[in-house]
Amino acid sequence: MRTKLRRPKKIWSHPKTDPASELEIAERLNIPTAIASILSKRGLNTTEKINRFLNPTLQQLASPTLMKGMTQAVELLHKAIVEKQTIAIFGDYDADGITGSALLYLFLKEAGFKVIAYHPDRFSEGYGLSSQGLNILKTRIEEEQGGYLSQGHSSHRAPQEHSFHSGLHSVLITVDCGISNFNEVAEARKLGFSVIITDHHTPPERLPEADAILNPHQKGCTFPFKELAGVGVAFYLAMGLRSHLVNKQYWTTETAPNLKEYLDLTAIGTIADLVPLTGINRILTKAGLEIIKISKRPGIQEMLKNAKLDAKTIIYASDIAFQIGPRINAASRMEGRPDISFSLLTTKNQDEATILSDKLETINEQRKALTESIYEEALGYTESIMTESKNSIVIFKPEWHPGITGLVASRLMNHYYKPIVILWQSEDGYIKGSCRSIPELNIIEVLTSCSEKLKSYGGHRGAAGLSLEPGNLKKFIEAFEQEVSAKIGAMELSPQILIDHQIEIPVEVLSNEFTSQLNRLQPFGKGNPEPIFSTFQPIFLENTRKVGRDSMKFTWSNDGTEYRGIGFGFADSIPEVLNQKIVIAFTIQTNNFKGREQVEIKLEDFNLNTTI
Numbered sequence: 001m002r003t004k005l006r007r008p009k010k011i012w013s014h015p016k017t018d019p020a021s022e023l024e025i026a027e028r029l030n031i032p033t034a035i036a037s038i039l040s041k042r043g044l045n046t047t048e049k050i051n052r053f054l055n056p057t058l059q060q061l062a063s064p065t066l067m068k069g070m071t072q073a074v075e076l077l078h079k080a081i082v083e084k085q086t087i088a089i090f091g092d093y094d095a096d097g098i099t100g101s102a103l104l105y106l107f108l109k110e111a112g113f114k115v116i117a118y119h120p121d122r123f124s125e126g127y128g129l130s131s132q133g134l135n136i137l138k139t140r141i142e143e144e145q146g147g148y149l150s151q152g153h154s155s156h157r158a159p160q161e162h163s164f165h166s167g168l169h170s171v172l173i174t175v176d177c178g179i180s181n182f183n184e185v186a187e188a189r190k191l192g193f194s195v196i197i198t199d200h201h202t203p204p205e206r207l208p209e210a211d212a213i214l215n216p217h218q219k220g221c222t223f224p225f226k227e228l229a230g231v232g233v234a235f236y237l238a239m240g241l242r243s244h245l246v247n248k249q250y251w252t253t254e255t256a257p258n259l260k261e262y263l264d265l266t267a268i269g270t271i272a273d274l275v276p277l278t279g280i281n282r283i284l285t286k287a288g289l290e291i292i293k294i295s296k297r298p299g300i301q302e303m304l305k306n307a308k309l310d311a312k313t314i315i316y317a318s319d320i321a322f323q324i325g326p327r328i329n330a331a332s333r334m335e336g337r338p339d340i341s342f343s344l345l346t347t348k349n350q351d352e353a354t355i356l357s358d359k360l361e362t363i364n365e366q367r368k369a370l371t372e373s374i375y376e377e378a379l380g381y382t383e384s385i386m387t388e389s390k391n392s393i394v395i396f397k398p399e400w401h402p403g404i405t406g407l408v409a410s411r412l413m414n415h416y417y418k419p420i421v422i423l424w425q426s427e428d429g430y431i432k433g434s435c436r437s438i439p440e441l442n443i444i445e446v447l448t449s450c451s452e453k454l455k456s457y458g459g460h461r462g463a464a465g466l467s468l469e470p471g472n473l474k475k476f477i478e479a480f481e482q483e484v485s486a487k488i489g490a491m492e493l494s495p496q497i498l499i500d501h502q503i504e505i506p507v508e509v510l511s512n513e514f515t516s517q518l519n520r521l522q523p524f525g526k527g528n529p530e531p532i533f534s535t536f537q538p539i540f541l542e543n544t545r546k547v548g549r550d551s552m553k554f555t556w557s558n559d560g561t562e563y564r565g566i567g568f569g570f571a572d573s574i575p576e577v578l579n580q581k582i583v584i585a586f587t588i589q590t591n592n593f594k595g596r597e598q599v600e601i602k603l604e605d606f607n608l609n610t611t612i
Contacts, residue, residue, distance in 0.1 A: 168192025176230025276527025
């Protein structure tokens with residue numbers, strides 16, 4: 001029997017604003033007052049800040065030379081192209097790592113490098129550099145260079161005719177990984193690789209002894225924006241190399257590769273990795289979304305077609321987040337085959353793109369079904385062990401699919417608004433897990449405090465992975481709860497909903513004219529969420545009815561005009577809102593129905609307390 005979902009009670013927040021200032025800005029910039037109000041609540045309260053936000057340009061990008069390690073990285077690659085070395089790319093297996101690898105692979109090939117790429121099997125190799133992957137890359141390079149072996153075996157070619165001098169001589173570039181792989185980087189260098197790490201994860205105190213490290217978070221890095229995704233760091237390496245080779249007259253400005261053509265991959269990886277869409281990420285993503293629609297990559301166009309996005313006049317960040325990103329991740333999650341998605345993004349053959357995209361479509365459908373099944377099971381199990389006094393949830397089932405647990409952990413975290421750890425048992429006998437945390441709690445700090453119970457861990461503030469010995473499971477669960485409780489303390493934890501603007505009547509915001517102005521604030525995502533509106537006075541929802549598995553459709557009538565809306569996951573709330581005046585919080589979505597754009601309400605929350 002399916003467990004009834006409980007919708008978390010949200011706290012509505014109405015930040016104080018200066019209406020007179022907002023009105024003055026609206027008149028000066030010729031924008032609706034509601035838009036000025038939204039911008040003001042996001043700290044954009046001067047003409048200069050607003051113009052920069054509304055009109056981001058690639059000219060506003062920070063120089064790649066500000067990134068620590070860039071000079072060493074581009075000089076190493078310059079030397080490699082002169083010596084005709086093969087470049088080996090070792091990319092992470094998620095959408096961020098795959099798009100970043102594809103970007104560098106395609107850019108370096110266009111630049112004239114010989115390039116090979118490798119992505120690990122998340123099940124057998126795990127996250128980050130692996131000894132298995134390094135040796136596969138080494139063997140591939142040796143085979144492609146005519147069989148000249150690092151042990152000094154003879155070859156039909158003399159050593160000076162290729163990149164090997166005394167053994168393997170190649171550059172290894174990591175993408176979206178490597179910053180914590182101290183031992184593996186040492187192994188790579190022992191194999192003969194010069195190593196460039198490109199990563200954006202939190203660096204450990206002891207950094208790997210690489211030849212160059214690009215990570216905005218490393219100590220001493222003067223790069224002004226710290227929130228790049230892995231693909232963003234990869235893009236900056238391409239940007240730095242392009243500039244360096246132009247300066248060295250390897251190219252002219254006219255003959256150098258056009259970096260704008262790589263922004264489609266940059267946007268996809270940045271959005272999929274859920275980094276803040278502010279600052280440089282906003283510039284890269286906004287420009288990249290414009291490229292995606294006209295991208296010459298057949299793999300991207302096939303994914304758009306399968307996701308039924310090809311007919312859209314505009315591709316939004318939400319389309320990438322909910323449609324394209326999951327497809328790219330599906331092959332790795334379900335089969336440990338990130339190479340399928342990498343091949344799809346890098347192929348120039350239309351027939352191959354169609355075959356690969358259709359294969360991803362099938363895998364993604366399997367992923368969705370399995371995610372739902374495990375979520376229901378995990379939800380039921382959690383309900384059986386939950387107590388009001390517990391501040392965390394740790395659940396374990398040996399046979400849970402490791403590629404799905406992160407998705408399930410995210411859904412459970414949103415459902416209960418507590419830090420979640422979902423554990424399974426891997427073939428090597430270790431218990432491994434996916435962690436997701438609420439915004440108020442840094443999950444890495446918690447895991448660090450529990451590190452004596454763990455074999456390994458790593459990740460971001462809000463998401464992490466871990467492994468431990470089976471004998472430490474009970475100790476870890478106790479320690480995790482203890483550390484979470486200590487860090488949370490007496491805080492009252494509830495999800496927050498920030499109301500950007502209250503409206504008197506729907507026509508204020510539910511029109512094509514207003515949404516065209518609202519879309520200037522795109523792309524929406526972390527750091528720049530979709531603006532949430534609320535009604536000033538309580539209203540009646542009409543024609544409420546269940547659609548799909550758990551959603552509610554409704555209408556709102558005002559002055560003879562009927563406005564349509566939907567509340568995803570709100571089907572159980574239909575009895576509460578029938579014939580009841582409520583205050584609603586909502587976002588605005590535009591649907592393309594039979595070639596016509598229609599503005600609709602997307603319900604975010606409602607409250608029976610009409611004094612809010």
